[in-house]
Amino acid sequence: MPDQTDKQTFSDDEALEFHRRPTPGKISMAPTKPMATQRDLSLAYSPGVAVPVRAIAEEADRAYDYTSKGNLVAVISNGTAILGLGKLGHMASKPVMEGKAVLFKRFADIDSFDVEVKTTDPDEFVTVVKNIGDTWGGINLEDIKSPECFIIESQLQDELDIPVFHDDQHGTAIISTAALINACEITGRNIEDVKVVLVGAGAAGLSSIGLMKAMGVKAENTTVVDLAGVVYRGRAEHMDQWKAVHATDTHKRTLAEAMVGADVVLGLSAKGAITPEMVASMADKPIIFAMANPDPEITPEEVHAVRPDAIVATGRSDYANQVNNVLGFPYIFRGALDVRARRVNHEMKIAAARALAALAREDVPDEVAMAYRGRRLKFGPDYIIPTPFDPRLIWYVPPFVAQAAMDTGVARKPIEDMDAYRTELRQRLDPSAALMQKIASAVRAAPNKRVVFAEGEEPAVIRAAWAFKQSELGTPILVGREDLIRQNAMEAGLRFDELGIEIVNARVSEHNALYTDSLYERLQRRGYLRRDVQRMINQDRNYFAAAMVSHGHADAVVTGVTRNFNMVLKEVRRVLDVKERLIGLSILLAKGRTLFVADTSIHELPDAEELAEIAIQAAATVRKLGRNPRVAFLSYSTFGNPPGDRGEKVREAIRILDAKGVDFEYEGEMPPEIALDPDARSNYPFMRLSKDANVLVMPAIHSASISTRLVQALGGATVIGPLLVGLEKSVQIVSLGASVSEIITAATFAAYEEGVADEDPPEPIRAAAQREPDATPQPAPAPRPRTSVPPTS
Numbered sequence: 049m050p051d052q053t054d055k056q057t058f059s060d061d062e063a064l065e066f067h068r069r070p071t072p073g074k075i076s077m078a079p080t081k082p083m084a085t086q087r088d089l090s091l092a093y094s095p096g097v098a099v100p101v102r103a104i105a106e107e108a109d110r111a112y113d114y115t116s117k118g119n120l121v122a123v124i125s126n127g128t129a130i131l132g133l134g135k136l137g138h139m140a141s142k143p144v145m146e147g148k149a150v151l152f153k154r155f156a157d158i159d160s161f162d163v164e165v166k167t168t169d170p171d172e173f174v175t176v177v178k179n180i181g182d183t184w185g186g187i188n189l190e191d192i193k194s195p196e197c198f199i200i201e202s203q204l205q206d207e208l209d210i211p212v213f214h215d216d217q218h219g220t221a222i223i224s225t226a227a228l229i230n231a232c233e234i235t236g237r238n239i240e241d242v243k244v245v246l247v248g249a250g251a252a253g254l255s256s257i258g259l260m261k262a263m264g265v266k267a268e269n270t271t272v273v274d275l276a277g278v279v280y281r282g283r284a285e286h287m288d289q290w291k292a293v294h295a296t297d298t299h300k301r302t303l304a305e306a307m308v309g310a311d312v313v314l315g316l317s318a319k320g321a322i323t324p325e326m327v328a329s330m331a332d333k334p335i336i337f338a339m340a341n342p343d344p345e346i347t348p349e350e351v352h353a354v355r356p357d358a359i360v361a362t363g364r365s366d367y368a369n370q371v372n373n374v375l376g377f378p379y380i381f382r383g384a385l386d387v388r389a390r391r392v393n394h395e396m397k398i399a400a401a402r403a404l405a406a407l408a409r410e411d412v413p414d415e416v417a418m419a420y421r422g423r424r425l426k427f428g429p430d431y432i433i434p435t436p437f438d439p440r441l442i443w444y445v446p447p448f449v450a451q452a453a454m455d456t457g458v459a460r461k462p463i464e465d466m467d468a469y470r471t472e473l474r475q476r477l478d479p480s481a482a483l484m485q486k487i488a489s490a491v492r493a494a495p496n497k498r499v500v501f502a503e504g505e506e507p508a509v510i511r512a513a514w515a516f517k518q519s520e521l522g523t524p525i526l527v528g529r530e531d532l533i534r535q536n537a538m539e540a541g542l543r544f545d546e547l548g549i550e551i552v553n554a555r556v557s558e559h560n561a562l563y564t565d566s567l568y569e570r571l572q573r574r575g576y577l578r579r580d581v582q583r584m585i586n587q588d589r590n591y592f593a594a595a596m597v598s599h600g601h602a603d604a605v606v607t608g609v610t611r612n613f614n615m616v617l618k619e620v621r622r623v624l625d626v627k628e629r630l631i632g633l634s635i636l637l638a639k640g641r642t643l644f645v646a647d648t649s650i651h652e653l654p655d656a657e658e659l660a661e662i663a664i665q666a667a668a669t670v671r672k673l674g675r676n677p678r679v680a681f682l683s684y685s686t687f688g689n690p691p692g693d694r695g696e697k698v699r700e701a702i703r704i705l706d707a708k709g710v711d712f713e714y715e716g717e718m719p720p721e722i723a724l725d726p727d728a729r730s731n732y733p734f735m736r737l738s739k740d741a742n743v744l745v746m747p748a749i750h751s752a753s754i755s756t757r758l759v760q761a762l763g764g765a766t767v768i769g770p771l772l773v774g775l776e777k778s779v780q781i782v783s784l785g786a787s788v789s790e791i792i793t794a795a796t797f798a799a800y801e802e803g804v805a806d807e808d809p810p811e812p813i814r815a816a817a818q819r820e821p822d823a824t825p826q827p828a829p830a831p832r833p834r835t836s837v838p839p840t841s
């Protein structure tokens with residue numbers, strides 16, 4: 049029987065390291081108002097704050113207008129049923145709760161913080177939460193064991209005038225019901241006829257079976273099983289009122305008996321609860337949702353070994369058909385918050401389930417399909433439910449939820465224009481995540497790229513190579529001594545042999561002589577003896593790695609973890625030629641903007657000609673990344689004011705571009721606030737930038753480097769790079785001591801630059817480039833859920 053951990057793409061150490069660095073945990077808070085001046089302080093705090101205080105004292109709902117309440121959700125737990133791990137206590141639940149909070153932000157732009165309550169007593173829990181509950185626009189209860197969770201949720205919902213939503217119950221019910229609707233459609237079943245067995249009569253299980261019944265599953269066709277066996281009518285032991293609702297008249301007493309001839313089994317219990325023998329006894333084309341986390345009741349491999357005709361779903365992201373409440377809670381709360389709902393009612397849950405089921409039947413955009421390369425994302429047995437990274441979820445699902453809230457009278461603030469609302473939702477997604485996702489998707493979709501990780505003995509590099517391969521981004525090659533790499537991999541907890549990563553030892557490589565000869569040919573008239581070159585190839589992995597790509601034995605290189613940038617660049621350039629103008633391009637992601645900054649690593653004090661070429665190279669790269677470049681040449685001066693040599697140099701660069709007739713927008717010289725603010729630009733009627741600049745060409749390396757690093761150090765911004773652009777082969781040099789994720793990002797860019805970006809950009813990127821990605825997206829036609837399920841009242 050395969051162990052679940054076979055699927056694991058990281059070691060325990062990595063999971064801890066991920067949570068520990070660079071800052072412990074997964075969330076932090078960011079202000080939405082500047083606190084820069086005394087006036088700001090007077091407004092934000094005393095005395096200005098007194099004005100909204102009085103307004104809210106008069107009318108409590110004004111808190112939605114003057115505080116963060118309307119976009120704020122608390123994720124609250126007491127740690128009594130953490131995933132499928134059990135009762136491990138309130139503090140142990142904190143990583144999961146932070147995780148849910150960060151998913152709220154990532155997928156639905158909802159601000160969220162976790163609250164861990166140190167009590168297992170339901171009354172005490174209710175007292176605590178009800179007294180602080182008005183703080184938020186909604187409460188997501190999480191991982192609270194049954195049956196206490198039922199009491200807690202219903203009492204809190206009675207007490208509070210905001211949605212109180214126990215995600216393990218309703219989120220799971222919504223997703224699993226959506227998946228069931230579609231699995232029935234695919235297997236040609238009518239939902240009213242399916243025989244369903246539920247394993248796990250807890251929070252998630254009972255709510256799921258409840259919603260399925262509301263959507264058409266007949267009570268007499270269901271069997272519920274818990275640790276004591278089948279929940280039959282009349283059973284006395286190990287019962288409660290919530291289980292009793294779903295008890296049936298049956299002579300069956302065990303799960304094995306219940307599963308004979310069943311069409312559907314829902315696992316919401318624990319690892320290993322379902323056996324292959326049980327699955328073998330099910331009806332034709334059985335539907336198996338093994339949703340326990342992190343390890344399912346039975347693995348898809350085990351199911352398919354006995355029933356190749358089965359449709360299988362799990363709660364995990366590494367198998368097809370992830371039935372996990374991450375598909376629900378962000379979008380359900382988004383819709384509920386946007387109408388300031390007082391609760392999430394039955395109709396809103398059904399609307400969400402129908403929307404998810406309908407979305408899975410729509411054509412999958414290439415962009416999503418590429419992210420899941422190798423998997424068939426076409427409505428069918430391996431795709432019954434949208435994937436969590438589907439960017440359509442954010443604008444597709446919440447309007448249904450909001451509409452249902454409005455139709456059922458729980459909306460405080462109805463949405464007047466649904467199409468405008470959908471457009472607004474499309475713009476909420478985090479552009480940094482979207483950019484990285486797009487690049488990674490393009491790399492996966494392109495022909496496989498072989499990326500050399502030059503410092504192959506370094507533990508961080510080994511881990512990055514491992515993750516690169518696991519994420520199907522390409523084929524990594526580690527340069528170094530095999531025994532040392534293996535030892536370091538083992539110490540990092542990686543099962544190296546299973547992954548089959550290629551290791552190349554420069555000294556004993558079959559290409560050693562070839563690389564030495566060709567490098568000697570390049571360097572013999574630059575003062576190098578053959579034995580010097582032999583030593584360089586043997587001992588210096590940057591020479592060797594660069595020689596590999598130069599001879600076509602690999603496609604791209606990532607290096608720089610152990611040596612400083614300039615030294616590495618010098619070595620690489622001895623082996624490889626510059627194809628175009630070589631520049632360093634940094635990507636700065638902050639406050640919903642993506643800015644490309646050049647030149648952040650090569651030209652110390654570029655002259656006018658070089659500035660113009662930097663702009664051309666940066667614009668071309670940005671275009672390959674699917675953006676329409678708008679270049680601002682930055683300076684301390686604005687169109688000659690104050691006058692000075694530095695400004696004149698930039699003006700000369702503009703004249704050079706004018707003469708060349710380039711095909712992108714550019715303007716300068718100007719300071720950043722003019723490049724990035726339309727109001728500030730309105731003072732210059734001759735301004736040639738049609739919108740905010742997205743490529744900032746800096747006057748010199750120090751201003752480029754200092755400004756990007758300063759923004760990063762201040763927090764609230766992500767800086768990727770500098771990426772090295774313009775060499776004949778793609779080489780990315782990370783910063784000294786780079787983290788595993790920085791190395792992976794650099795390797796992904798290396799693969800992207802080499803080949804992916806040179807070929808025709810893949811469809812979604814080309815389409816994006818053509819339609820001006822930052823133009824207001826057109827609202828899609830209102831989704832119309834199609835379902836074979838009868839409407840419920």
Ligand SMILES: NC(=O)C1=CN([C@@H]2O[C@H](COP(=O)(O)OP(=O)(O)OC[C@H]3O[C@@H](n4cnc5c(N)ncnc54)[C@H](OP(=O)(O)O)[C@@H]3O)[C@@H](O)[C@H]2O)C=CC1
Pocket residue numbers: 129130131132133191192193194215216217220247248249250251252253273274275276286315316317318319320321339340341342362363371372373374
């Ligand atoms: N994929 C997803 O999105 C989600 C998955 N889950 C998963 O569902 C599982 C249950 O979570 P939750 O409902 O919150 O927890 P609860 O503690 O509320 O319920 C667990 C239920 O599972 C039953 N159970 C445990 N082990 C077995 C077994 N071997 N055979 C039969 N029944 C068993 C328990 O029985 P008894 O009543 O007799 O104690 C109980 O009824 C967890 O693994 C969790 O990770 C939960 C939410 C979402």
Ligand SMILES: CC(=O)C(=O)O
Pocket residue numbers: 130131132191215216340341363372373374
């Ligand atoms: C996914 C989830 O909420 C759980 O497993 O508890």
Ligand SMILES: [Mg+2]
Pocket residue numbers: 131190191215216
């Ligand atoms: Mg949970």
